[in-house]
Amino acid sequence: MDLVERTQAALAGIFPESAAAATPPAGEGGQEAPPRERGVLAVDPARHGCHFDVLCRPDEVAAVAIVLDREGFFLETISGVDWLDKGQFEVVYDYSRLGGEHCRVMVHALVDRGEPVVPTISDVFPAADWHERETFDFYGIHFQGHPHLIRILLPEDADFHPLRKDYMP
């Protein structure tokens, strides 16, 4: 079983109820598609740059991270997205493999804009420590369980989150 299949199987294990449904044609990972069920979606890496697009609930983020950690992935980055008109924040995790077979996985979760709380994965990947601090810094998303969630790039006395779409300097 090659890596891509193995990864898909491992990820599908987290979403038992939607595992069977999550195989629409590749290349449909856009957010304009009708609201998607959470689950694993295989996308065209040549177009979107990753093999799997995993949408999950915020509380499943850590579970996905543990699975990917077991499969030998590393965390590339964490980014926040502010969907102002939907009233939601999105946290996007990018995973990749260090050497060997190549596979990229994008994991994203939507949280309510009013109360943005996502569990931390810094206990799984220490790399997430700084990336989560950065996302907190720019979006004000709280990563529950983070050991040291303070501002990283902005001055410690800043009282704004500049990448929120409603932030006006």
Next chain:
Amino acid sequence: METSMWRALLYLVGLLIFAGVNAAWLGWCERKGAARIQRRIGPCEAGFAGLLQPLADGLKLMSKQLLVPQGVDGIIFRVAPVLAMIPAITSMAVIPFSENIGARAMELSVLLLFALASIGMISILLGGWASGNKYAIISAARSVSQSLAYEIPMLLTVITVVLISGSINLREIAIDQQGGFWHWNIFRLKNGHFLTMWISFIIFFICSVAETNRAPFDMAEAESELVAGFMTEYSSMGFGLFMMGEYLNIVVGACLTATLFLGGWDCPFGLTPGVWWFVVKIYALIFTFIWIRWTYPRTQIYRLLNLSWKILIPFSMANLLVTAALIKVF
């Protein structure tokens, strides 16, 4: 009484001029030398070939404010740079420049020189300590351990020279080496001392590089780790005095090496001994100091101590034993 008074005054003025010129223009030499090694031109704007650069630098330093930061130990902070200069100038008094030129031919001149050299280390310790700066304190601590480690092999190698010459008077050590390079301590043919003395020379030279805090052993200054080490808080001529003290220490180190190992004022071919040979030797040695500094990266403090305790001290001890044996045998 009358003549000795004039003599003392003459030597005082002469030595001060010698020290001042060296302290100023060695900086120029260093910058030019470094520039040529790095294929640059170096100072070239102030005067012909930038020769007036030291004056310009001096003027600049003097026109700056002598900043004494809050919380420093005021007296020690001010005394330290002076303490860096004075021993270096004082030790020049016992250096025999030629058979007849030399302020004072003391019987114990080698001993005096090493006593004064240790004061140089104390100036770094005091300057670093008084600054109340963490970098400066680390630098002070480093400089003490470095000095301790390197004075031992240095003195051990000097003992070999003293054994051969049978004197601890620099002038007599030099006179003992007259008559061509095969009489110099480093190549001494008599009694087969050339077998060990070149090792002594190398050890002594490494130690004098370390003693003068020059790269690759500039642990106390270490600009990429400790900013400027003990000099971090010094501005204006406080800094200037430390720099001048450093150059004067180099001059003293070179004079000592030339006298102990390279026959002092002796001509290599046994022809025309004189002060000019001494000058040629010390400047060749000083150039080597500069050359080494601009060739190697800096070493690490524990590597430096390892080098001393694990390589230099065993070697110099073995050397001492062999030299003593050679003297006994022949």
Next chain:
Amino acid sequence: MSGYWSDIVTGGKSLVTGLAITAREFFRPVVTEQYPWEVPTMTPLFRGHIELIGSEETGEPNCVVCGMCQRACPSGCISLDGKKNESGKGKALTRYILDFTKCSLCGSCVESCNFNALRFSRDYNLVSFDKDDFIMDLMNRLEEQNRCKR
């Protein structure tokens, strides 16, 4: 113990090699240029700040005030104004201000220009104590260049 001796031997050799290399470099010619006395040749593509191109005959700017450069600029350092031509066709430039303090010399403005109205100047000696000196009126500059040409 063998490491001890080989360290001393190979280490000593490497140190001597290093000294030999710096000694070799010591006697080779310098590679630096003494800037104010020697000026390096400038590449044809050198990007200075932008300037207006005047037409060959009249010396009037080629600019038709389309505003493409203004829109292309990532840092918003170009501001320009124009008025209707007397002939009623097209527009003539009346004001072209470059705020060089914001310019990042990316050249997007020159690239976006379809009317051969902008180019890079070859000034590199830009020094001033006053920030306002770098808010340049390019119309004035063009007039001055025209005067010099005459």
Next chain:
Amino acid sequence: MTVPVHLRHDETFVLNLGPQHPATHGVLRVKLTMDGEYVVKAEPVLGYIHRMHEKMAESGTFAQFMPYTARMDYLHALAFNHGWALVVEKAAGIEVPERAEYIRVITVELNRIASHLLWWAAFLLDLGGFTPLLYAFDDRERIIDLLERVTGSRLTYCYLRFGGVYNDIDDEFITGARDFIKRLRGRLPRLYHDLVTHNIILIKRIENIGFITSEQCRRYGATGPVARGSGINYDIRKNEPYSVYPEFDFDVPVFDEGDSMARYMVRMHEIEQSMRIIEQALDKLPGGPVMGKAPKMLKPEAGYYYSAVETARGSLGHRLVCNGDKAPYKLKLRSPTFSNLSLFGEVAEGMMLADALAFMGSLDLVIPEIDR
């Protein structure tokens, strides 16, 4: 050299390394808790040159962000140009002519050599050797002169365009590049290696200093020469080929030791490999246009796009989120040294100050890229 924990004392002091410090190459600040000369805890404090490039990207068009990319990693600016061009071309489906791809590879690799040379110089400066700095600058200056011929700027290039490059290369550039490679091939062993790499002081200084295991690399997401120095064979140019890299024959230098010397050797070998790539690219350089068809105003389809390139410091990722507008809805830059530096705290623990700084130098930090 590390000391066992039980040998340390209770009295510690805090040493502020930076933001103004000769060894941090910019405005990085590291809060060091020291016990004498031993580092007990190291905590990098970032953000002193933070400029919020991600917000700038959102507030302009796609093309308007191109000049800013070069301001992040000013040492390997063309790779940042390349990364941004790649992700936007991927999103908007723009084709790039073959000649432009070759020119991109040639200039990016030249820039990579320049970056490694400058790292070498700065690393030696960290270790207190000043002369190598100027030898490396001599060579680097020649690269910059070459790149200035085609790009028009010397450091912060804005050379790549969506669908091609800004300017074609000429014969003078090609002969210049060949001459330069010939020159550097001669100088690498006789000057760089003989003067520095084989020098016993340097070897003793960086060997066995700053061990990073491959597992640490994975957990912290370290890439580039840092990962390759820890035995991880990971180079995006090979593992996830982009542009025309698959057409060239080059090796990925991997060293298993994981110490600072391994990272040093990886970079020195990468210079050689980059020269090989450039030579092959110059030999195979096809004709044709350097600019393909690209719409003036880009409006990529809504969606998530990710693209990675290999810069001199590791994997640079762009996470682009589009909503069909003419501006990026969200751009996240995954800068390589941000992740590489996050290792520092864990690895530097127990080191001596000078070793910690040598280790930091071996990570090849470019602060504007960390802070973005």
